[in-house]
Amino acid sequence: MIRQWIGPAILGGVLGISAWHTTVVATPDVLMGLAVHRISAVGGINQFTHAPLATAASRTIVRPSPDIAYSSCPFDLTQGPLLIDAVPVPAPYWSLSIFDSHTNVALVRNGEKAGYQPFRLAVVAPGQTAPADYEAVHVDGIRGIALVRILIDLPARFPAIDQERRTTICHSG
Amino acid sequence: MRPWIRYLICGFLGVLLGVGGAAWSICIGALGSARTIGPWTTGKDYGTAEASAYTRAVVALRGLLALPATEARYYNAAVDSAGRPLEGRCRYHVTGVGLPTKWWSLTLYDPQGYLVANQPGIYSVGSAGLPSAEQAHWSVSVAPDRQPDHWLPTDGKQRFELTLRAYLPDDGGKGNFTGDQLPTITREDCA
Numbered sequence: 001m002i003r004q005w006i007g008p009a010i011l012g013g014v015l016g017i018s019a020w021h022t023t024v025v026a027t028p029d030v031l032m033g034l035a036v037h038r039i040s041a042v043g044g045i046n047q048f049t050h051a052p053l054a055t056a057a058s059r060t061i062v063r064p065s066p067d068i069a070y071s072s073c074p075f076d077l078t079q080g081p082l083l084i085d086a087v088p089v090p091a092p093y094w095s096l097s098i099f100d101s102h103t104n105v106a107l108v109r110n111g112e113k114a115g116y117q118p119f120r121l122a123v124v125a126p127g128q129t130a131p132a133d134y135e136a137v138h139v140d141g142i143r144g145i146a147l148v149r150i151l152i153d154l155p156a157r158f159p160a161i162d163q164e165r166r167t168t169i170c171h172s173g
Numbered sequence: 174m175r176p177w178i179r180y181l182i183c184g185f186l187g188v189l190l191g192v193g194g195a196a197w198s199i200c201i202g203a204l205g206s207a208r209t210i211g212p213w214t215t216g217k218d219y220g221t222a223e224a225s226a227y228t229r230a231v232v233a234l235r236g237l238l239a240l241p242a243t244e245a246r247y248y249n250a251a252v253d254s255a256g257r258p259l260e261g262r263c264r265y266h267v268t269g270v271g272l273p274t275k276w277w278s279l280t281l282y283d284p285q286g287y288l289v290a291n292q293p294g295i296y297s298v299g300s301a302g303l304p305s306a307e308q309a310h311w312s313v314s315v316a317p318d319r320q321p322d323h324w325l326p327t328d329g330k331q332r333f334e335l336t337l338r339a340y341l342p343d344d345g346g347k348g349n350f351t352g353d354q355l356p357t358i359t360r361e362d363c364a
Contacts, residue, residue, distance in 0.1 A: 008179040012187030019191025027199060027230035035237055054288060055296070062286035063236045065338060066296035067278050092276060092301060093340055097240060103233045108244050110341070147238055151276065151340070153301035 028103040029141075035061060036074040036143050046082055046172045048073045048148070050165060053158060069161060071148040073170035075123060078142055080173045082123040083134060086148075087167040088116045093151035096168070098123055101141025122173060131173055146170055195230075202231035211352050212256070213248040213337065235286050242346030246274070248337040251284075253358040261289075261330035263363040264316035269356030271309045275341035276300045279313060279356070281325045282334050289333060291326035298323050317364065329364075 036045075038060050043049030050071045054064035064070065075082040086109075088094045094111035098121070107121070122130035123137045123146065130136035148168055152158050208215050216228060224232070232239055239247060252258055253265060267279065278299030283289050288296045298313045303323075314320035317329040327333055337356065 004176070005179060005183070008176075008183035011180055012183030014187070015184050016187035016191035016194075019188045020195040021191075021226075023192050023195035024199065024226045024230045027195075028233040031233040031237055055294065056288045056290035058288065061237055062234070063282060063336060064288065065278065065280060066288060067280075067299055067301070095240070095244060097238070097244075099238055103229055103237065105241050108240060110244065112341075145238065149240075151301065153276075 029101055032099070032101055032103050032145070033143065036076075036145060039072050039145065040074040045074055045076050046170060048166075048168065048170055050162065053152060053155075065149075067152055069150040069152055069158065069165060071150075071165050071168065073146040074143075075146060075170070076143050077123065077125040077128065077139075081125075081128050081130060081134075082146070082170055083131070083173040084121040084123065084146055084170045085118065085168065086114070086121065087118045087164075088114050089150050089161055089164045090116055091150045091157075091161060092153050093149065095149050096121075096146065097149070098137055098139065098144065098146045100139035100144045104140070106139045106144075107137045134173075198227070199230045199234055202227070202235075208349055210248075210349060210355055212250040212252045212254050212358050213355050214250070215246065215248045215349060242342075244341065244346070246339040246342050246346060246350070248339070248350070248355060250335045250337075250358060251332070253360050255360065257360060259315075259333050259335065259358070260363065261317060261327035261333050263327075264314065264318075264320075264361045266312060266359045266361055267315055267325075267335070267356050268310075268312040268359070270311075270354060272300075272339055272350065272354060273343040274339040277337060277339045279325070280336045280338070281315065281327065282336060283330055284332050284334060286334075289326070289328050289330055291328045293319075293326065295324060295326055298325060315358075 039049055048071045054066045058064050086096050088111040097108040098106045100106050120134045121137050122134035123139055124130055125142050150161055278297045280297040281289055303311055313323040315325045317327045
């Protein structure tokens with residue numbers, strides 16, 4: 001009787017391990033896909049959405065920093081590279097980071113590294129090329145998020161920084 | 174029972190347990206569970222391809238879009254310095270020293286990773302908002318009711334977590350802060 005279940009039990013164990021591994025590996029891609037969907041539902045795809053400072057009502061992403069002004073550009077490279085014209089804001093901390101579909105950081109550049117000078121990036125999928133005058137950033141997959149973080153050290157500074165940060169733009173190339 | 178039915182039952186149960194077990198382990202996984210220092214847990218490979226699949230899954234769930242260690246370090250506490258779970262009905266004294274980083278902040282979240290609603294709208298305390306005299310040695314009260322000094326409201330939540338962010342660490346994110354550098358979380362009393 002027990003012998004009849006040995007084969008099925010081995011099959012169940014193998015499938016269980018495979019299912020565990022597949023779920024763990026797929027989770028980041030699924031959650032990134034959901035984040036891209038949520039953010040693009042607010043401000044569109046391949047363009048920046050400039051969020052207000054996070055409060056208890058914020059539910060777009062988990063663990064938002066209430067001290068940081070976030071500007072996010074969810075991207076889809078199906079039609080071509082994503083072009084970013086970045087203009088660092090002279091705040092105590094500014095950075096642009098690009099996350100691929102697996103949640104890996106393809107690039108992070110802060111204001112100090114950029115010398116607080118404007119720079120141009122082209123987020124490219126495999127097989128795509130960056131236009132002239134744009135630095136190529138290669139990503140896995142075709143979806144992801146470009147995220148600008150700006151430290152708001154004093155709440156009174158937010159309105160001015162909110163205007164300045166809108167000079168950074170992203171668009172489909 | 175026919176043999177194929179036995180294979181079907183075991184196969185189905187295997188997949189169910191595999192998917193359910195993975196989801197459960199990701200949900201209970203601590204953000205930055207790679208290293209524990211006192212009440213704080215942290216990891217250094219957020220956002221990098223070197224991160225294990227499990228670490229990446231937990232970070233995606235609990236801290237999506239986290240920066241790599243070269244840019245920021247994240248330390249998370251769900252317990253006090255005595256190892257007891259952080260409870261919203263209790264009053265805590267969090268004390269720390271100046272961290273070797275460009276700036277830091279301490280933020281209170283609910284266990285799902287969202288900011289906790291409170292009437293004054295206070296969600297964090299950070300080095301940018303501290304007077305220069307308090308930069309080297311600072312303290313924050315974490316409590317449901319208003320406190321006379323720097324205060325992080327818990328709003329009486331049953332459980333909460335504290336996240337310490339350290340942006341642009343002086344060592345480029347190569348090492349962890351020591352137990353002496355990280356804040357202590359002392360439970361004072363409970364309602």
